[in-house]
Amino acid sequence: MITSKQTGKTDPSIGRVRFNFTKSFWLWGMMTPTIFFGAQSVSLKLCIITLILTFFGICLGHSVGLHRCLIHQSFQCGSFLRGLLAWLSVLAGLGGPITWARIHGVRDYWQNRLDCPPYFAYKHSMFKDFIWNLHLSFHPADNRADEKLPPHLLTDPWLNFLEKTWPLHHLAIASIIYLTLGAEGVVICVCSRITGGILGHWAIGYASHAWGEQPHRQEGASEHGTNNWLLGVLSFGEGFHNNHHAYPQSARMGLAPLDFDLGWWVVLLLKRLNLIHSVKCAGRGEVVLGNASARIRIPS
Numbered sequence: 001m002i003t004s005k006q007t008g009k010t011d012p013s014i015g016r017v018r019f020n021f022t023k024s025f026w027l028w029g030m031m032t033p034t035i036f037f038g039a040q041s042v043s044l045k046l047c048i049i050t051l052i053l054t055f056f057g058i059c060l061g062h063s064v065g066l067h068r069c070l071i072h073q074s075f076q077c078g079s080f081l082r083g084l085l086a087w088l089s090v091l092a093g094l095g096g097p098i099t100w101a102r103i104h105g106v107r108d109y110w111q112n113r114l115d116c117p118p119y120f121a122y123k124h125s126m127f128k129d130f131i132w133n134l135h136l137s138f139h140p141a142d143n144r145a146d147e148k149l150p151p152h153l154l155t156d157p158w159l160n161f162l163e164k165t166w167p168l169h170h171l172a173i174a175s176i177i178y179l180t181l182g183a184e185g186v187v188i189c190v191c192s193r194i195t196g197g198i199l200g201h202w203a204i205g206y207a208s209h210a211w212g213e214q215p216h217r218q219e220g221a222s223e224h225g226t227n228n229w230l231l232g233v234l235s236f237g238e239g240f241h242n243n244h245h246a247y248p249q250s251a252r253m254g255l256a257p258l259d260f261d262l263g264w265w266v267v268l269l270l271k272r273l274n275l276i277h278s279v280k281c282a283g284r285g286e287v288v289l290g291n292a293s294a295r296i297r298i299p300s
Contacts, residue, residue, distance in 0.1 A: 013141055014110075014117050020137040023095075026167075027134055027198055030093070033191040041184035042192075049181075050193045053091065058197055059236040061088025063263045066097055067238070069276075070159075071104050073150050074251035075267060077276040083158050093170060093194030094201060096163035101153055102146065106138060108248070109145035111223035121222055122209035129206045134198070170194075204231050208241035216246035229259065237261030247282035255282060 065085025068074040077085075086097050094100065110116040118124065119138045146154060153159065162169075170190065177185040212226030224245050231239030237253040238244070240261065244253050254261030270276045 011117065015106075015138055015140040017119050017132070017136050017138055019135065023137065024135045026095075027195070030191045030194040030198070033187050034195045037184075037187045038192050041187040043184070043188075046181065046185055046188040049185075050189050053189060053193055054197065056088055057092035057193075058201075059263055060266060061085060061090070062092040062094060062100075062201075063236045063238055064266050064270075065089050066100060067104070068251050068263065068267065070097065070153060071101055071149065072249050073280075074249055075271070075276045075279040077270070081270075081275055086159055086162055087169075090162050090166045090169050091173070093190075093197050096166045097159045098154060098163040101149055101159075103138075105149045106140050106145040109148055111245075112218065112221045114220060114222050116222035122206060126203075126206055126210070130202070133202050133205070200235070204235045204239055207231055208235075208239050212239075212242070214242050216242050218245060221245070227259075233260045233262075236266075237263040243282070249280050250282035251279050252281045 065082075066089040069077065069082065069085055070089075089097055089100070107120050110120045117138075119132060119136075122129070124132075174186050174190045177189050181189065208226055208228060208231060209223055210226070212228035212231075214224050214226055217224055225241035225243075227240045227242045229239075232254055233239070237259075240253040240255070240259055243255050244250075247255075251267045252261060252264040253259075254264060267276070267279060271279055
């Protein structure tokens with residue numbers, strides 16, 4: 001019998017992979033001004049502003065806020081800060097929070113099984129993943145993966161508002177930047193920043209499953225992630241992905257002494273400021289027993 005892994009196709013009983021016009025239009029809509037006008041628009045001032053916006057959007061919003069707080073509940077915080085972190089995740093320009101939460105839930109569900117469909121199993125080339133990940137979408141046949149997400153996340157009113165309106169937020173930001181920094185500011189601080197965020201998120205996502213070290217293995221899983229020090233540093237800790245697969249609820253992803261996990265340092269700062277509490281952290285030297293039984297400690 002020929003399996004879906006051998007053909008590279010997804011079993012229709014699991015789900016279907018379809019072209020996503022919105023995802024493709026958003027990527028190329030941001031990339032086109034970057035390609036044609038980026039070089040002539042760049043300046044030191046605009047680069048500094050872009051780096052600051054990237055830190056708030058990708059690190060504080062997407063990695064710390066959406067991924068560690070909202071999806072994995074690695075720490076707890078008040079409703080105002082939770083809402084602010086969710087808005088900052090929109091600032092990253094990667095899409096709506098509900099869409100990302102569902103993608104994450106479906107991906108984790110299948111990667112922790114041996115019958116993972118090809119779309120989520122990184123056994124294909126990087127070029128093919130560029131087409132699949134940035135132009136196609138996986139539509140599950142049922143909602144079983146949603147049960148893995150925190151209760152009420154998909155029905156949260158603020159998250160659903162952001163999900164429906166996230167492009168308008170970027171339009172507002174682009175308008176403010178245009179009025180203050182001109183068209184060059186929009187090209188660099190909006191289009192180039194979002195292009196870099198989308199391509200960087202995709203490339204690090206692929207690399208952190210295809211290349212690197214795998215000190216931890218999860219029984220019954222088809223994907224274990226990899227640890228890559230350089231990517232871990234550049235991605236605010238997300239590149240220490242094998243650690244994340246082993247300790248999915250840990251707010252700390254870089255576990256070795258020299259693993260620079262900037263997202264974790266942000267979490268520590270928020271805790272020092274008494275803005276968050278109940279921080280879950282995989283401590284150094286802990287024995288990894290698998291996804292279901294990996295021990296997590298809560299620092300005092």
